[in-house]
Amino acid sequence: MHALADGLVLASTVDFDLRSLYDGFWTLTVEGLTYGAIYALVAVGYTLVYGVLKLINFAHSEVFMVGMFGQYVALLLLGFTPSGNAYAEGTAMTLVYLVIACLFGMAVSGLTAVGLERVAYRPLRKRGAKPLTFLITAIGMSFVLQEFVHYVLPKFGGDPPLGGSTAQPGIRLVEQKKLFELFDASVFNLTLIIIGSALVLTFLADTLINRTKLGRGIRSVAQDPEAATLMGVSRERVIMLTFLIGGLLAGAAALLYTLRVPTGIVYNGGFILGIKAFSAAVLGGIGNIRGALLGGLLLGVMENYGSVVFGNQWKDVVAFVLLILVLMIRPTGILGEKLTRARV
């Protein structure tokens, strides 16, 4: 009887609002795609590393977080100051600044990812450690990076200091402007920049993996590290490049994310996003770049629908339940693990 009462209470707590989903369908879709594109970019980093090393690189969310700080520092160096208003520099100059910040963020993230591999994972590989050992190391590095930004970075000064326990005041580089309407959803310049760049970058990564010599090396190591080594592929170099590519994309994702959420730059700001991105990678089929893109977009859109139907506080629950449901039906994700499969 008690359980029944619980059930009734449950039903009264969760609202079920299909009407607003119907009313705002296109707006929600566009918004969901925006977040989904960012998830997808981060997810590619997880998926590549997993494909090659069979390792859940938990510290990848911190690589993303460091990228947010990287692009922020770049903007500060360029002379921008945090303010509530957006800068109006004209389209051309804005784009130039964006690209500079993006490259800086990418460089910081990429270097962090490669450094992570060198400092933490390579010694383990040399010793032939078990997967769980890698996972604990990843958790350890995640603590180190977060706490470095949390407590050590503020010691270097700055006004307001970089890092620390509060979020950096946002720099709004791009003024949000409505460009056109898609069905009844307004499409803003930010939306286009985010979705467009994410798609282009994912496409580039996919081409790199599937169409180039370097990509063939990565795929061969993913498929059979020993045979690949015998065929003259340098395994260490491939692993380093895999981390580098993942890190670069995470840095780009960091810039796109801060465009959307300028006040999200904080030491633990990458954590939940990282978990979502990893879920997205699994959802689409981990080890598979197209899967990461599909999973990211799907997760972004579905959780946005869910946040309207059930209420905003249930957004993350919707994302995880979706993940569990999809894995029930397709245990290796929607597109399956494909990076490891042979391709001519």
Next chain:
Amino acid sequence: MSAPTTTDTTAPERGRGLGDRIRFWWNNLPRPQQWAIGVPAVIVIALLPVIKPPIISTTAVDFGGMMAQFAMIALIAIGLNVVVGQTGLLDLGYVGFYAVGAYVVALFTSPASPVWNSADHGFFSGPWAWLACVPLAIVLTGVTGVILGTPTLRLRGDYLAIVTLGFGEIVRLLADNLTDVTNGAAGLQNVLFPEVGKSAQNPDGVFSSGNNSGTLNFGVWWFWLGLVLVIAVLFFVGNLERSRVGRSWIAIREDEDVAEIMGVPTFRFKLWAFVIGAGIGGLSGALYAGQVQYVDPKGFTVINSMLFLCAVVVGGQGNKLGVIVGAFIIVYLPARVQGIQVGDQSLGDFKYLFFGVALVALMIFRPQGMFPARARLLAYGRQVYAAVTTPVRARRAGTAGVEAKS
């Protein structure tokens, strides 16, 4: 006569680390000596927060309270070890079970509980309410384990990991957002605790948070209670380990397909591992709710799941005593660093930085954990074990003689 092919598991394994030497020494002691050493050792550990050894004890955090927390994490580590170390299932959402256990106790005994008015419910109010809730917490958490395990245990490896991680977050978000059931982010205050040892000084008994001064504060009492539970659970898990169940778990961990082919009902035993692990997590949660006397969703984030996993791996997966050492390390290190002051900088700020560095360094230099489990014969009892292994050694020693005679 063919040479015996059984590996002699009692042979001294020199140079394989401190853990193996201790294990060898311990296994070769006669039973009375084991008791004579084991009981005083446990008593010394129990008295640690009373003695407060100068260098070991924490300065910024109450040593008794820290030890109480250690007992809870030790329980969790033993429970998670069943799932991760023995059965080889990667569970990243173990904090969910801890949360369920804590919330069961809190929902039944807190006056703030929206679903249950504890004022006049006989068993669930008054001095024994906490104790009455403990079995309930274990059973309900076990049921949660079934609910999570049934659909997800068909997944393997890292897919299971991410699904359990999602589960842990879902539990926390439910606790946070189902305000009508769990009181949401406000949490549940005044959770009941065992009211024993009432005196003029401690009107609510020794387990009350009001008993917060002197040597025997409530932290010490909770630590003792926790220690008793840890020993009880160790016996329980140890017996399981040496039974058909434990052997099935190890078979599943080593190779699930082979285990299935050899006739181990893998799904059923994986589910059992989940349920037993969950039940122990629930017990620990109940302990937590009683000690802190306040439960809110903030204490049950993903980070905690990671820390629990660290305790298991650092201690040595599969070794139930090793993981207790692991639990001690993850509780003790941050707490110890907290009180150290260098210049005007408290090292407490850097506690997780140090912790992360320590984790990475430990994994590089000792990837198998501090006290890794060793493959050994799992038999029902000591006598069986001795009976099976001794002839092997005797035979091996006598082989030369036999050959000489023939």
